[in-house]
Amino acid sequence: MAKKRTVRTIPQQRTPVREQDPRERATNFAEVNCGYSEAEALLESQRCLFCADPVCIAGCPVGINIPDFIERIGAKDFRGAYDAIGRTNLLPAVCGRVCPQETQCEGECTVGDSLEPVAIGRLERFVGDRAIAEGWANLPHIEPAGRRVGIVGSGPAGMACAADMAKAGCDVTVFEAFHEPGGVLRYGIPDFRLPNEVIDAEIANLRRLGVKFQCNTLVGRLFTIAQMIDEMGFDAVFIGTGAGYPAMLGIPGDSLNGVLSANELLTRCNLMRARDFPAYDTPIPLGRHVAVVGAGNTAMDAMRVSLRLGAQNVTCVYRRSKAECPARAEETHHAEQEGVVFKWLTAPLEILGDDKGNVRGMRCITMMLGEPDKSGRARPVPVAGSEHEIDCDQVVFAIGTNANPVIGQTSRLRLDKRGYIETDADLATSMAGVFAGGDIVTGAATVIEAMGAGRKAARNMKAYLGIREPGCDLAAATIFGIQASERNFARILSA
Amino acid sequence: MLATMNDIQEGYGFEIVRRQDFSDVTYLLEVRHPLMAKAARPGQFVIVMSHENGERIPLTIADFDRAAGTVTLVVQAVGKTTREMQQTCQAGAHLHALVGPMGIPTHIGDARKVVCVGGGLGVAPIYPQARAFKEDGAYVIGILGFRNKDLVFWEDKFRACCDEVILCTDDGSAGMKGFVSDGIKQAIAAHSDIDEVIAIGPPVMMKACAETTRPHGIKTMVSLNPIMVDGTGMCGGCRVKLGDQVKFACVDGPDFDGHLVDFDDMTRRLRRYKEEETAAMTRWSETCRMESPQTTL
Ligand SMILES: Cc1cc2nc3c(=O)[nH]c(=O)nc-3n(C[C@H](O)[C@H](O)[C@H](O)COP(=O)(O)OP(=O)(O)OC[C@H]3O[C@@H](n4cnc5c(N)ncnc54)[C@H](O)[C@@H]3O)c2cc1C
Numbered sequence: 089m090a091k092k093r094t095v096r097t098i099p100q101q102r103t104p105v106r107e108q109d110p111r112e113r114a115t116n117f118a119e120v121n122c123g124y125s126e127a128e129a130l131l132e133s134q135r136c137l138f139c140a141d142p143v144c145i146a147g148c149p150v151g152i153n154i155p156d157f158i159e160r161i162g163a164k165d166f167r168g169a170y171d172a173i174g175r176t177n178l179l180p181a182v183c184g185r186v187c188p189q190e191t192q193c194e195g196e197c198t199v200g201d202s203l204e205p206v207a208i209g210r211l212e213r214f215v216g217d218r219a220i221a222e223g224w225a226n227l228p229h230i231e232p233a234g235r236r237v238g239i240v241g242s243g244p245a246g247m248a249c250a251a252d253m254a255k256a257g258c259d260v261t262v263f264e265a266f267h268e269p270g271g272v273l274r275y276g277i278p279d280f281r282l283p284n285e286v287i288d289a290e291i292a293n294l295r296r297l298g299v300k301f302q303c304n305t306l307v308g309r310l311f312t313i314a315q316m317i318d319e320m321g322f323d324a325v326f327i328g329t330g331a332g333y334p335a336m337l338g339i340p341g342d343s344l345n346g347v348l349s350a351n352e353l354l355t356r357c358n359l360m361r362a363r364d365f366p367a368y369d370t371p372i373p374l375g376r377h378v379a380v381v382g383a384g385n386t387a388m389d390a391m392r393v394s395l396r397l398g399a400q401n402v403t404c405v406y407r408r409s410k411a412e413c414p415a416r417a418e419e420t421h422h423a424e425q426e427g428v429v430f431k432w433l434t435a436p437l438e439i440l441g442d443d444k445g446n447v448r449g450m451r452c453i454t455m456m457l458g459e460p461d462k463s464g465r466a467r468p469v470p471v472a473g474s475e476h477e478i479d480c481d482q483v484v485f486a487i488g489t490n491a492n493p494v495i496g497q498t499s500r501l502r503l504d505k506r507g508y509i510e511t512d513a514d515l516a517t518s519m520a521g522v523f524a525g526g527d528i529v530t531g532a533a534t535v536i537e538a539m540g541a542g543r544k545a546a547r548n549m550k551a552y553l554g555i556r557e558p559g560c561d562l563a564a565a566t567i568f569g570i571q572a573s574e575r576n577f578a579r580i581l582s583a
Numbered sequence: 584m585l586a587t588m589n590d591i592q593e594g595y596g597f598e599i600v601r602r603q604d605f606s607d608v609t610y611l612l613e614v615r616h617p618l619m620a621k622a623a624r625p626g627q628f629v630i631v632m633s634h635e636n637g638e639r640i641p642l643t644i645a646d647f648d649r650a651a652g653t654v655t656l657v658v659q660a661v662g663k664t665t666r667e668m669q670q671t672c673q674a675g676a677h678l679h680a681l682v683g684p685m686g687i688p689t690h691i692g693d694a695r696k697v698v699c700v701g702g703g704l705g706v707a708p709i710y711p712q713a714r715a716f717k718e719d720g721a722y723v724i725g726i727l728g729f730r731n732k733d734l735v736f737w738e739d740k741f742r743a744c745c746d747e748v749i750l751c752t753d754d755g756s757a758g759m760k761g762f763v764s765d766g767i768k769q770a771i772a773a774h775s776d777i778d779e780v781i782a783i784g785p786p787v788m789m790k791a792c793a794e795t796t797r798p799h800g801i802k803t804m805v806s807l808n809p810i811m812v813d814g815t816g817m818c819g820g821c822r823v824k825l826g827d828q829v830k831f832a833c834v835d836g837p838d839f840d841g842h843l844v845d846f847d848d849m850t851r852r853l854r855r856y857k858e859e860e861t862a863a864m865t866r867w868s869e870t871c872r873m874e875s876p877q878t879t880l
């Protein structure tokens with residue numbers, strides 16, 4: 089490397105990324121963020137200082153060696169950059185697009201102390217897209233291990249676990265309830281943020297590793313987790329069923345026609361392609377004046393989908409202020425650009441209906457921020473006498489999710505108080521050989537955290553199955569409460 | 584019943600092995616899915632997509648044959664999807680997607696005397712429950728309601744598994760003249776010791792059944808059929824009101840206590856997509872007319 093870079097010598101401005109024009113894109117489902125060109129990626133790679141203490145790595149839930157891959161980009165060794173990322177992250181094209189970078193890797197970046205941080209996410213996406221375009225895949229030599237692994241759910245947690253177990257030589261089958269794999273990546277996150285081709289490419293990579301996908305399979309009901317182990321010959325099972333079950337508003341009028349969950353809206357639009365109704369059969373309710381309750385990623389997606397479906401105006405109703413808004417910064421920004429009206433510090437009280445049972449408005453109240461609550465965020469409290477009505481003919485709620493009950497109903501797995509699957513630190517559940525991770529363990533989180541959980545479970549699953557391979561973390565402190573030091577010699581002593 | 588990986592490999596493909604027409608709007612499909620035939624229990628349903636661009640529609644498992652490895656669906660052609668399926672779903676054809684069994688199976692409890700009520704198409708899904716109660720040793724009274732005698736089906740199947748069958752038609756062209764609720768009144772008059780009534784049919788019918796039994800305090804279970812998308816508890820589209828509680832029919836049901844269900848709320852929500860449904864139907868029947876040579880005659 090030539091002269092050592094400093095914050096002063098690097099390009100001061102973060103390389104901008106081309107985006108579709110806000111007015112135009114609000115009417116189509118093509119991707120908003122066009123991604124870096126090679127020249128732009130090279131320019132942005134010049135902004136990394138290759139810190140002696142790369143704090144960005146600690147900000148990444150899977151600990152990608154960020155300076156390493158950026159350095160390779162700078163050297164035009166894109167394949168090398170892909171391999172460097174691939175050591176920890178299997179889905180760079182996905183994570184580069186959907187990670188909340190500002191609170192993860194980029195949030196820690198040293199450059200960010202004085203300038204805008206290095207655009208790590210955009211660089212990662214550049215590498216991921218290049219890999220898809222070139223058909224690169226990390227296909228290691230696989231030595232059959234003679235073990236069969238069943239994965240329940242094909243979201244990021246399941247995909248990550250499947251990939252690692254396949255690389256370790258296991259015969260892996262992924263079971264998915266829907267007719268297409270991908271989990272939230274497929275049915276929730278819209279095409280203008282994450283095109284289907286990206287998911288298809290990642291699934292194709294898994295297939296090349298030998299992973300089999302069985303869609304149309306509702307595990308728990310078609311067969312149970314216990315049957316997978318006892319009868320179907322799976323040596324280990326990973327559960328990554330996500331946090332379905334949308335939370336209800338619980339206010340008067342919430343069953344009026346025109347009130348629906350963001351999950352329903354997004355599933356109809358994305359997975360069932362209702363946006364192309366009538367070429368596709370699934371209908372979608374078309375609101376002219378849409379109010380979306382909530383301000384997370386799901387809410388942003390619901391708002392921007394509504395605009396694209398032809399809504400005249402879309403209002404975001406959120407009871408806290410912009411500072412507490414949990415969505416990715418880029419999404420809130422894009423939603424604002426596209427014309428979403430944000431009503432911060434506003435809470436819904438009642439949904440108003442007409443005589444046909446359709447939504448005609450929503451009664452709201454203004455909030456102000458009070459003392460911090462349990463989550464450490466300021467608790468919103470209603471301002472007396474501030475009730476007001478907003479006109480809308482559709483209300484979409486995106487106020488969080490609860491645990492999906494199907495696996496709980498049909499197995500004896502231990503659940504926590506809220507119905508999520510209980511695991512130990514190694515992601516082992518209360519059933520031997522059964523591991524779980526992702527949203528069904530933690531509650532709604534992020535794509536990269538779910539993926540990280542899938543990989544962690546895979547590591548421990550390999551230890552459980554006695555598969556040794558380089559990088560297999562046999563040093564994990566305990567597995568099923570058995571200390572690493574005594575693991576191979578553990579005896580069960582009768583009391 | 585053992586599930587094995589063989590079933591997984593063979594079981595998919597969703598071939599329609601038999602098709603039977605009960606009337607010009609009602610048809611039966613027997614579909615190959617050995618694993619589902621093993622897993623299915625009375626009261627459960629499936630979600631079907633007939634083709635790649637199709638809608639996911641829920642249909643009750645009307646029967647299952649574990650030996651033959653098939654499940655039976657009985658469909659009423661009411662809109663675009665079910666009418667299109669009436670044309671395309673012939674023996675030998677394949678469904679694009681079929682997932683299930685979904686929902687919590689009917690609790691075949693310790694009821695010793697039960698009344699199983701099916702109205703119209705509801706006659707099909709009530710059948711496995713009637714049979715299960717009979718196998719469990721209960722005294723089973725079947726009440727079947729149809730608009731007229733031309734629509735009657737499966738009377739023989741019910742006669743084979745019920746201790747009594749009361750057939751009702753709106754116009755009296757078969758069995759007694761009256762609604763199934765009249766049949767329930769007759770059964771209650773004849774038997775003072777009915778433990779449970781189970782009713783499946785259109786919402787108005789289930790509501791009428793629940794109102795008929797309410798004064799007698801007889802436990803009445805109904806099987807709800809709200810609009811669904813995923814059937815896995817993820818979208819909330821199928822939510823129904825039970826008193827002041829909200830439940831998701833696909834994972835918390837579909838069977839619920841009929842005395843608690845808010846039928847008016849459900850009926851209203853079933854009309855949610857009326858405009859789109861009508862538009863789809865009109866457009867579809869127009870294209871059919873254009874493409875079908877017979878209609879030009
Ligand atoms: C609309 C939306 C937008 C989001 N945006 C972002 C974002 O921008 N950035 C980000 O980091 N995170 C985002 N998230 C969160 C992120 O998508 C999730 O945290 C992540 O997908 C969880 O992964 P998972 O593998 O645990 O589960 P999921 O992705 O939920 O996948 C679970 C899969 O299991 C299947 N399944 C469930 N039950 C069964 C069963 N019994 N048998 C078989 N299959 C079953 C489901 O059908 C599903 O396909 C978003 C979430 C939503 C809903």
Ligand SMILES: Cc1cc2nc3c(=O)[nH]c(=O)nc-3n(C[C@H](O)[C@H](O)[C@H](O)COP(=O)(O)OP(=O)(O)OC[C@H]3O[C@@H](n4cnc5c(N)ncnc54)[C@H](O)[C@@H]3O)c2cc1C
Pocket residue numbers: 628638640641642643644656657658659660661662663664665666704707708807808809810811837853854860861864
């Ligand atoms: C748990 C469950 C079990 C069911 N079992 C059966 C069954 O065994 N056989 C069968 O024929 N049908 C059954 N249904 C209803 C079936 O799913 C609908 O008839 C079908 O979705 C209609 O699709 P379509 O496109 O043909 O008609 P659409 O154009 O969608 O609708 C036409 C008419 O049917 C009504 N409708 C739409 N969806 C439903 C629904 N989910 N339930 C009731 N009415 C509806 C509409 O309000 C409209 O009046 C069941 C529904 C549920 C939820």
Ligand code: SF4
Pocket residue numbers: 147148149150151152154177183184187189192193194208209212536
């Ligand atoms: S995976 Fe996400 S958090 Fe990690 S480096 Fe990539 S964008 Fe940042």
Ligand code: SF4
Pocket residue numbers: 135136137138139141142143144145154155196197198199206208
């Ligand atoms: S902290 Fe920022 S500048 Fe330092 S290595 Fe990481 S990305 Fe590069």
Ligand code: FES
Pocket residue numbers: 810811812813814815816817818819820821822831832833834
């Ligand atoms: S159909 Fe989606 S939650 Fe029941």
